[in-house]
Amino acid sequence: MNWYKRAQFNDEPPAWDFPEADHDYNPNWDYEVVIPDEKLIAISEKIMNEINTKYMPQIGMGKAKASYIKGKPGALAFYINGTALYPVFVIDLENIRTSSEECAMENDFDCEKEIYIGISTTLFHELGHAIQDWMNLYPDEDQAEEFGIHLHEYGEVWNFWE
Secondary structure (H helix, E strand, C coil), X not given: CCCCCCCCCCCCCCCCCCCCCCCCCCHHHCCCECCCCHHHHHHHHHHHHHHHHHHHHHHXXXXXXXXXXXXXXXXXXXXXXXXXXXXXXXXXXXXXXHHHHHHHHHHCCCHHHHHHHHHHHHHHHHHHHHHHHXXXXXXXXXXXXXXXXXXXXXXXXXXXXX
């Protein structure tokens, strides 16, 4: 696939390596790729490992990979259209932390737990979009959101595409 490459960097962006993929997409082409807080990365990597070892085999897709970006205010993550079988997610962990902290403070919830929930449901939501793309379904935000929440709450894949 020939991807649109628009990014220009003064410094080298973090390396991107996804040899398992059947595409050559690189998030550095379209996003400001960053290295966020190590604690947030650890949570994200734990969830991505769960996606790749537990859920992707059940669904029948290849490995998924996440890249960390600095998005626009309020933007949490995106699934990269066209990468379906080996999906790429770009995720702004700092925006997720900010929105999770606000939610925790407003509702008197545990902040660390809210950050974990925010990262997991966001990645699971983006996985829902990857499935929609893979199955040639129309991108449906409500369906992806329901898929992400169901996967987080019950730990099982909701086969909305069947």
